[in-house]
Amino acid sequence: MRFYLFLVFLCCYSSTFCQETYYNFQDDIYDEVRFREKLKSIEEIYSQQSNYKYTTATYKVRSTVVRQDSIIQNVEVVLSQSNSSPLDINTGVQSFINKPLPYFELQNLQNHIKTNTDYTDKVTLINLWFTSCPPCITEIPYLNYLKDTYEDQVHFVAITFDPKDKVERFLEKKPFHFEHLVDAITYLYRDLKNNVFPKLILLDKKGQVRFVENGVILSGNTSSQPEAAVVELKTQLDFLLSEK
Incomplete structure (x- = not known):
């Protein structure tokens, strides 16, 4: 048994001239490490609230706004839960988001x-x-x-x-x-x-x-x-x- 919970996060990436990547989530700014930790904490919270063996928080980019000093990416985060195996939306076609479509x-x-x-x-x-x-x-x-x-x-x-x-x-x-x-x-x-x-x-x-x-x-x-x-x-x- 599995279901999907859709959450919309707003992630803000620094400009291409900066080394750091930042995420704006619920009006808090996270660097790469802290944002990954935030996703893990979301997984733990929902895992404790359900009877599912596997809980995975992943995301895909919904839109991108390029500014002079930053790139704002609107990201849809999907919470996937299953009793059989971990679920990851960043596979298949989704894995090519922000990449060229494979040649045909x-x-x-x-x-x-x-x-x-x-x-x-x-x-x-x-x-x-x-x-x-x-x-x-x-x-x-x-x-x-x-x-x-x-x-x-x-x-x-x-x-x-x-x-x-x-x-x-x-x-x-x-x-x-x-x-x-x-x-x-x-x-x-x-x-x-x-x-x-x-x-x-x-x-x-x-x-x-x-x-x-x-x-x-x-x-x-x-x-x-x-x-x-x-x-x-x-x-x-x-x-x-x-x-x-």
Whole structure:
């Protein structure tokens, strides 16, 4: 049995000209060592309050604000608890946050080979999916809404392990307005180490992974009113588009 507790921390890193890294957490400033100690203390507190054998506090970067003297990173800290094994969100695709997306050479539906370099001039939203995945199919109208909203400001790319002919048959019945890269089983599992679908990856204009989501938040939202379901994604896209 496992569950996730989401906490939002604001971490402040010193500028690239400084050797020290600092974290702003609940209006207290921590250096690297003290912040790690703070995470450990959070693990101990929640471990004592539950019957779970393993409690792990990890984090991922949600947004970055670059200032003249510092870099402010908005970080989501996830408290993971399990009775079987420690859980760590900083694995798989999440482990590439603030790093370049692993290199790929994949075919699109027009039989062209596309690589990472084809998507470094704009912000890019990548959707990992497959044609028989119910959650993947459910979120397509919301992703189409994002594509229609941002049009050519953003690259919209869908990557699947399904073959070209299977994707084409699917698209005849259900439009999905992304560029589709197919036959990507090796890339998805070996290079990205992904085993969860759908998955959304946002890249900045340099091709670095900046945000990773497990899909559109659909609870309480309907495809006839898609705005509410994609508020967070739009916030992230707008932030990346605003960066120089």
